[in-house]
Structure formats: structure tokens, C-alpha cells
Amino acid sequence: MAEEIVFCKGGGCTAKLGPDLLSHVLDKLPRGEKDPNLLIGYDSKDDAAVYRVSDEVAVVQTLDFFPPMLDDPYLFGQIAATNALSDIYAMGGTVKTALNIVCFPEQMDLNILGKIMQGGAEKVIEAGGTLAGGHSIMDNDVKYGLSVTGVVHPDHIYGNNQGQPSDxxxxxxxxxxxxxxxxxxxxxxxxxxxxxxxxxxxxxxxxxxxxxxxxxxxxxxxxxxxxxxxxxxxxxxxxxxxxxxxxxxxxxxxxxxxxxxxxxxxxxxxxxxxxxxxxxxxxxxxxxxxxxxxxxxxxxxxxxxxxxxxxxxxxxxxxxxxxxxxxxxxxxxxxxxxxxxx
Incomplete structure (x- = not known):
């Protein structure tokens, strides 16, 4: 008898690696030579990377994906996309393009995948962005999210650690x-x-x-x-x-x-x-x-x-x-x- 595939085993952002474990790994990664146009990157714990391409425009880059936290594929797709898009807004940016990130069991009903991606695509459109493609792999469990690109003025970036007393x-x-x-x-x-x-x-x-x-x-x-x-x-x-x-x-x-x-x-x-x-x-x-x-x-x-x-x-x-x-x-x-x- 084939093993039953369970759509929701518990996911969403509860599936993130713990911050202690993550810091232990990230602190040991080689950084390379510092690029002066990388305005926000490894040196802070911000929500996305920001790279200056001109005096007026900086690119905001992020990605986020996770397994389902509920059993409705369409709703899961909406939530995963909304979550990924949020990092652009947290940096003060505007959404421009998004790419799908998909992990999906080969033997699962493809209509489920269609519902997930439909929910995600609708949220990208609602954000004013364009869904421009993506990447998929076979996996034992469902995972979905987006890589998102936005833009922001280099002088109007929201860093996460620039707060002031009395704010x-x-x-x-x-x-x-x-x-x-x-x-x-x-x-x-x-x-x-x-x-x-x-x-x-x-x-x-x-x-x-x-x-x-x-x-x-x-x-x-x-x-x-x-x-x-x-x-x-x-x-x-x-x-x-x-x-x-x-x-x-x-x-x-x-x-x-x-x-x-x-x-x-x-x-x-x-x-x-x-x-x-x-x-x-x-x-x-x-x-x-x-x-x-x-x-x-x-x-x-x-x-x-x-x-x-x-x-x-x-x-x-x-x-x-x-x-x-x-x-x-x-x-x-x-x-x-x-x-x-x-």
C-alpha cells in the first residue's frame, strides 16, 4: 500500500530554523570583499537585501517559502505569497517582480499545486507586481513561496535597527x-x-x-x-x-x-x-x-x-x-x- 501523503504537517513560519542555530551557521560564512553598493546585507538582520543601482534607485531582494500550516491549498498559496511579499514593504520598497519556489511530491494531485500557485499569483497581482517565472523540484513534502524583487529610493530605506529614543x-x-x-x-x-x-x-x-x-x-x-x-x-x-x-x-x-x-x-x-x-x-x-x-x-x-x-x-x-x-x-x-x- 502506498504511503499516504499528508498535505499539512505543521508549517508556516513555525518551520523556520531557530535563530540560535541560524546565527551559528551564518556567522561562519565567508563574506568576500565589501561592495559599497550593497546598502543592506549580511551586516544587519534586516528583512531583505538592498543594492544601489543608481543615485535614485536601489533593488530590494528577498525570498521566503515554507510548508503548509493549514489544509486549504489555495489559502496556503495566498498566505505564503503574502508573507514573502511583506519583506519588500518592511524595507520601505515597492514590489516589482516575483518568482515561484515550489517543492511538490510527484505522486500528489497536480490540481493541488495549481490551487497553491493560483493563490500565490493572485497576491502578486494584488501587490502590483508581475509573476515572472520560478523553479520547482520534487520533494516528499509540499513547500511554496516566492523570491521577490522590489525597488526603493536609496535615501528612503527602512532599516530595522535605526530607531531613536522616544520613537x-x-x-x-x-x-x-x-x-x-x-x-x-x-x-x-x-x-x-x-x-x-x-x-x-x-x-x-x-x-x-x-x-x-x-x-x-x-x-x-x-x-x-x-x-x-x-x-x-x-x-x-x-x-x-x-x-x-x-x-x-x-x-x-x-x-x-x-x-x-x-x-x-x-x-x-x-x-x-x-x-x-x-x-x-x-x-x-x-x-x-x-x-x-x-x-x-x-x-x-x-x-x-x-x-x-x-x-x-x-x-x-x-x-x-x-x-x-x-x-x-x-x-x-x-x-x-x-x-x-x-
Whole structure:
């Protein structure tokens, strides 16, 4: 009897290698001679590479792919593409072209592959980009994503570690999709939770990025597999620490309940192990909120560090566009710990 192929074994950004393991490997790679036109690359932990081709144009380059986190192939394709496109927006760029990355079992129904790629192609079009080709290989499991190219003005790049003391932190999507997807896989997701999570994961960060171009943004990242605290830690520099207001964190319905029921992901524990000693939680913060902040996000929102005088107007415009954005904290002058959660 042929072995049954399982479409969803647990994936999305929970499938990322842990940050500790990844750093151990990347730190040993040869870098070669530094290219002055490589404006963002290995030297930072940014979301994409940026290469200057003229005084007016820089190319933004990224790729992202992962296995399914749910059983609907079309929805999975949409989510994987939305997630990959997000890195361009996190750098302040505009999407131009995308290439498919496909791993697919030879014996699986090709209609499934068609649905995955249809979902991805529609999101590329929604982003204003052009799907220009791709590459596929046979594999034991399904994996899908995109390599994406965008453009940005060299003077208007959003680095992730250029925040300043007093910057206000604004998050554009709710947290908790990792917890909810994990609960859904074992049939224990609260009513309506998976539907809200799916809607969040298929919402492009394009609108948030376009709105941000009207404001003074000092730093930005998208919140994905390393969780809110993991990606926030990458924004910390020698001059700043972050203070987070946990009450203000926007949350997918049912996610806190999933954490309380210990429907946790291994990726969240890797995130906790990696960055936990850089974080101080107030004594009244419950374990479920800690877990939410370490929870790996698939196709999460953008986290902006914005000039404080402009934060109110920026937030109002984001919310006016229908986004569940919230002020979640601020950067302050350097303190003993990198991150304080109150």
C-alpha cells in the first residue's frame, strides 16, 4: 500500500530554523570583499537585501517559502505569497517582480499545486507586481513561496535597527496566528479564531507601507517566525531599549485561550530560549501573554518606529484604512535590559 501523503504537517513560519542555530551557521560564512553598493546585507538582520543601482534607485531582494500550516491549498498559496511579499514593504520598497519556489511530491494531485500557485499569483497581482517565472523540484513534502524583487529610493530605506529614543512603536496586525494555527491542526481552535487568523495572514502589508511613506519612519521590521519579541530585539541598537505596553497589543481572538491551554509551538520555545534573557517581564504579566509575544507569526504585520510627534496621525490613518494597528510601546534611552514588558 502506498504511503499516504499528508498535505499539512505543521508549517508556516513555525518551520523556520531557530535563530540560535541560524546565527551559528551564518556567522561562519565567508563574506568576500565589501561592495559599497550593497546598502543592506549580511551586516544587519534586516528583512531583505538592498543594492544601489543608481543615485535614485536601489533593488530590494528577498525570498521566503515554507510548508503548509493549514489544509486549504489555495489559502496556503495566498498566505505564503503574502508573507514573502511583506519583506519588500518592511524595507520601505515597492514590489516589482516575483518568482515561484515550489517543492511538490510527484505522486500528489497536480490540481493541488495549481490551487497553491493560483493563490500565490493572485497576491502578486494584488501587490502590483508581475509573476515572472520560478523553479520547482520534487520533494516528499509540499513547500511554496516566492523570491521577490522590489525597488526603493536609496535615501528612503527602512532599516530595522535605526530607531531613536522616544520613537513610538506601532504594530499593524494582531498577534497569535501561530497559537491559533497550532490549535486548529489538532481541532481545538476556538470558534472563529482560525477564520480571523487566515484573514490576517492573507492581508498584504502594502497599504500600511504606503501610508508610512507620508511619515518619518526611523525603523521597521515585519513580525514573522521569530515572534514579536524576537523581531523587536533585532531593532535594538546601542542607544535604545524598548518598553512594551502589553495591554495595547492587538490579539487574534482565542489566541490567549490557546496559550492558557498550552497549545504551544516548539518555535515559540526556541524564540524564548534565544531572546528571553534580554527581556524583563513585569511580575503581573501572565504566562499566556509571554507566550503570545514569543509566538511565531506567519505573514505578520509591520512594526514601525515612528517619530513621536507623528505617531497619532500615523495610527489614525492606519486604522482609517481598516487595519487593526495599535501603539504598543516606545523606544527609550539605553537601560540594563533591551526590552521591558509592562
Amino acid at each position: 513610538v512603536l506601532i504594530l499593524t496586525k494582531k498577534l497569535g496566528v501561530g497559537l491559533v494555527c497550532n490549535a486548529n491542526r489538532v481541532g481545538l481552535a476556538p470558534e472563529g479564531a482560525m477564520e480571523e487568523a487566515a484573514a490576517s495572514m492573507t492581508t498584504l502589508n502594502r497599504k500600511a507601507a504606503e501610508i508610512s511613506h507620508h511619515y518619518e519612519i526611523h525603523a521597521c521590521t515585519d513580525v514573522t517566525g521569530f515572534g514579536f519579541l524576537g523581531h523587536l530585539s533585532e531593532m535594538i541598537n546601542e542607544e535604545i531599549s524598548a518598553e512594551i505596553d502589553s495591554i495595547s497589543i492587538p490579539v487574534i481572538r482565542g489566541a490567549i485561550h490557546c496559550a492558557e491551554e498550552f497549545l504551544l509551538t516548539a518555535a515559540a520555545q526556541r524564540n524564548r530560549n534565544h531572546v528571553g534573557d534580554r527581556v524583563e517581564f513585569s511580575s503581573w504579566i501572565p504566562f499566556s501573554m509571554e507566550e503570545l509575544l514569543f509566538d511565531p507569526q506567519t505573514s505578520g504585520g509591520l512594526l514601525f518606529a515612528v517619530k513621536p510627534e507623528q505617531a497619532g496621525a500615523f495610527l489614525k490613518e492606519l486604522q482609517g484604512a481598516g487595519l487593526p494597528a495599535a501603539m504598543v510601546g516606545r523606544f527609550v534611552s539605553k537601560k540594563e535590559r533591551d526590552i521591558y514588558v509592562r
